[in-house]
Amino acid sequence: MNKIKTIIVDDEAKIRNGLERLLQRDGDQWDIVGIFSDGIEVIEFLKGNRMEFDLLITDVKMPEKDGLTLINDIKNMNRDNNFLSIIVSGYDDFQFVQSAIREGALDYILKPIDRKQFFEVLQKVKKRIDEKRTTNHKLKELIKQSEMLTLTKQTQLLSESISSETEDIATMYWIKDFPNGLYQAFFISVDEFPSKSNEYSKEDWGAFAFATENIIDEVVKEYKNSQHKQLGWWWREGGLHFWVLLYSSSKEYTDFIVAGDTFSRKLKLCLNNYTPFSFSIAQSSLFEDLFVLPEMKRQLHSLIRMRMIYGGNQVYSFHLLHKLKGTDDHHLVAANNMKEFASKLTTMLGRSDTHKIDKEISELFNKIKKLRSPIEIQHAIEYLIIFMFKVNMEETEAGLSLKDFDEILQAIKTESNMNKLEKLVKQTFINIHQKQLDYNQDPALTPIMKAKKWINENLSKKITLQDISDYIYMNPTYFCQYFKKQTGKTVFDYITDLRLETAKELLFEQDLKVIDIAQLVGYQDPKHFSRLFKQRWGSLPSEFKKKYKAIH
Structure with missing residues (x-):
């Protein structure tokens, strides 16, 4: 049984000592946390210790602060501490006692203290506290169950928002059920190892998925417990691909960026240590409005593609893009030569004429066609697209269409006809170029x-x-x-x-x-x-x- 934390207050030392002895005689369930001669001392003690207690036994009349005032002051200090109180009084204090009972005092004891009466009151106290603790325990369980149901419902809504192709703002009214603050999204994707895939059975892959889920769950819980009013949700997209959404009530962008970086590093380290695979993590920029979540999906899916150029087992985030360096693999040598062309094309979009862009891409493909192998050709074009994505995402105001990028990257993997590939790349960039021209035609409108x-x-x-x-x-x-x-x-x-x-x-x-x-x-x-x-x-x-x- 949890002990009953008790405070004794009386200006007479004899009464204080007598109350203490009687409590000790009643059993070891009583924990006397403080004995005081005046109400002011109690207030100072509670301010310094910020503790909660179960029972206050106080004299009704004291020179500096009377018992009734003390009870009210403590309630005003800590409205969550639903303590019980017993009034100790003389025969001429009965008007005070009546007021105390009205204020919620459990009972009163007359001086001189009758032992039998005192023990009867203590039994009443123990019964009330047991009832209160049982009720509080049930309430906490109900709150916990409610929070779990809320978390499950919220996670389902987030998962549906990510997986659904329907992004009409009218259907996203559920975002009002989420708190205001800062959010950050993470896409966790296993790095593909075809040579290892055949070594594992379906049961093995199921076990790896289960282990990954447990790791993500633990790291998210650690984030939530690290500070007050931090929340986190995670869900599985399929295979070994997962999503995490973190929330902070703080409006401090810098602090949350640091917290997000710490989270992604810790998660990657745990995944590396406790699974046989490496994972790459795409980390979004901070946002306040959850209806941008479908857009974040596109951003992070595009961002994770950076591992085709810079390798797997890394954390990719927009504020760290400039730090990324390519590998020295031989098939990327040709790709690195695409940087000059990509930079030139980026500056031409919306500023040059269509014929010049068409000519620039034709010259680029004349060089690509001279490469020695299909792998080099594929990586050269991939590098061109991804580099342009990187350049445009570093520009906070403008951004090329992620849909255009994803479509062309998918086409590169399946299309083997160079003429068709060239036509596709030209059409993509000319479409983007035309959008910028259209946008710039009406500078009067903001x-x-x-x-x-x-x-x-x-x-x-x-x-x-x-x-x-x-x-x-x-x-x-x-x-x-x-x-x-x-x-x-x-x-x-x-x-x-x-x-x-x-x-x-x-x-x-x-x-x-x-x-x-x-x-x-x-x-x-x-x-x-x-x-x-x-x-x-x-x-x-x-x-x-x-x-x-x-x-x-």
């Missing part, structure tokens, strides 16, 4: 004005963050931060507000069904639309319309 204009014109359609950022040609993560700084709203909140405001106007102006209005403002689920509408305007759309007609 990125925010362009984004708002596009959103207004496409309000009834599926709207994704990628659609908006592609239109204004801005890195999606940077755009979200920029938009919130300039407007005071997240992109998600802006679109939601605009849709609900437009829905209200449509209810006033047109005789349409609720389901039709929902679709006109971009919501395919009328129930979700009605729920959002009520949250914003206080009534369901049908009720809102009836009230409006009744007034007019």
